[in-house]
Amino acid sequence: MKPETIALHGGSHRADPSTGSVAVPIHQTTSFQFQDTGHAARLFALQELGNIYTRIMNPTCDALETRLAALEGGVAGLAVGSGQAATTFCVLNLCEAGDNIVSSTDLYGGTWNLFANTLKQFGIEVRFVDPADPENFAKASDDRTRCWYAETLPNPKLQVFPIAEVATLGRNLGIPLIMDNTAAPIICKPFQHGAAVVMHSTTKWIGGHGTSIGGMVIDGGNFDWAQHGDRFPTLNRPDPSYHGAVWTEAAKPLGPVAYILRMRTCLLRDIGAPMSPFNAFMFLQGLETLPLRMERHCSNALRVAAFLSGHDQVTSVIHPSVATGEAKRRADAHLAGGYGSLLGFELKGGKEAGQRFIEKLKLFYHVANIGDARSLAIHPATTTHSQLNEEEQAASGVTPGYVRLSIGIEHIDDILADLEQALA
Secondary structure, eight states: OOHHHHHHHOSSOSSOTTTOOSSOOOOOOSBOOOSSHHHHHHHHTTSSOOOSBTTTOOHHHHHHHHHHHHHHTOSEEEEESOHHHHHHHHHHTTOOTTOEEEEESOOOHHHHHHHHTGGGGGTOEEEEEOTTSTHHHHHTOOTTEEEEEEESSOTTTOOOOOHHHHHHHHHHHTOOEEEEOTTOTTTOOGGGGTOSEEEEETTTTTTOSSOOOOEEEEEOSOSOTTTTGGGOHHHHSOBGGGTTBOHHHHTGGGOSOHHHHHIIIIIIHHHOOBOOHHHHHHHHHHHHHHHHHHHHHHHHHHHHHHHHHTOTTEEEEEOGGGOOHHHHHHHHHHOOSOOOSEEEEEETTHHHHHHHHHHHOSSSEEOSOOOOSSOEEEOGGGTTTTTSOHHHHHHHTOOTTOEEEEOOSSOHHHHHHHHHHHHO
8 A cells, every 4th residue: 555545454454253343442541451361471481462551562553553554564563651761761772881882973962961961870971973974884793793874864964874885885795774754754764775674753733733752663664683692682692581582583573673673672671661541542633634734844845945045144945855965865766756854054144143034933843843734943053953062963963053843734934924024
């Protein structure tokens, strides 16, 4: 099925078996009744999959997980409480103290801080490299490198990551590429370009209405974790928390889902951070219109990029549509159906002019979010990336005068009119 159809019909839910409800019910419960003691024992022993406790699995979350996995072309998903939790789980599922990962420098500020500071408390090193040269990932790797990490359409640098090139290099070394596809749902399919794992902050475009916080990890089922057993001990050695289960073996009756199975049964069980069933329901509502919204998001952003590029007060515009050279080639190779709705620009007056511009906007909201149906604006250097020093900000694409816009689905004439009056 095409994405527009999968968004409405994909996944495990067709109708509720007990009521016939077409809409996915909100299973707002902590626990689930076992059929008998044997049933309970089989569930806890992973001999049978089913609902035990909402911290680990819930029917409403499952409907979202299977639908999003189908939309991305993966084999299974795991819903968690936020995009930050999704990123953290992606790394902790493979890494232990003494291990390292290699990450693109082009990152959301919260991810940079997680990688540069918080993961150090777990003894995990993150090595940052410039994705302009895909070979940088291989050069920074060694025998303790467990994965490579990047954003498809990095926020706020907005230069599309070379997924295919880096993924190919990684597979030759037995290293999986994990892609944060938050800013490019529908328009990019990282699994088609060789990524092994995809994650989303569902808070953003998938939800689309700024009402709920959540995250999703999707297993591509396309990476042989057992073949490179020495590199992935968490998946290939006996796990004492499950009576010595080896996850690459335990997953075989279920399909190529070793990665996501361990994440659910170990990390989600032990650390927590589940998605609320109510939030999963809200994300399902957003998902149904995601393909339509992305069309409008992208077409509006294209018009805004053209408008700002021709404005005499604007010194530069950052958007894939106005990129040149290798950056444009990568955008065209990986994005289909649009260039996304994030856009950055600089004014002649620098930081002060950018701040005055934001304060004069009337239609745009000044909030720390992206991907809403509404148009949003923010000054990253003093907000989302303020925890980074100047050197780190520059590496991630943030300059003192940079203004970031998340273009919504309002009528384009009204969006342009608000930008015009604020610039004036």
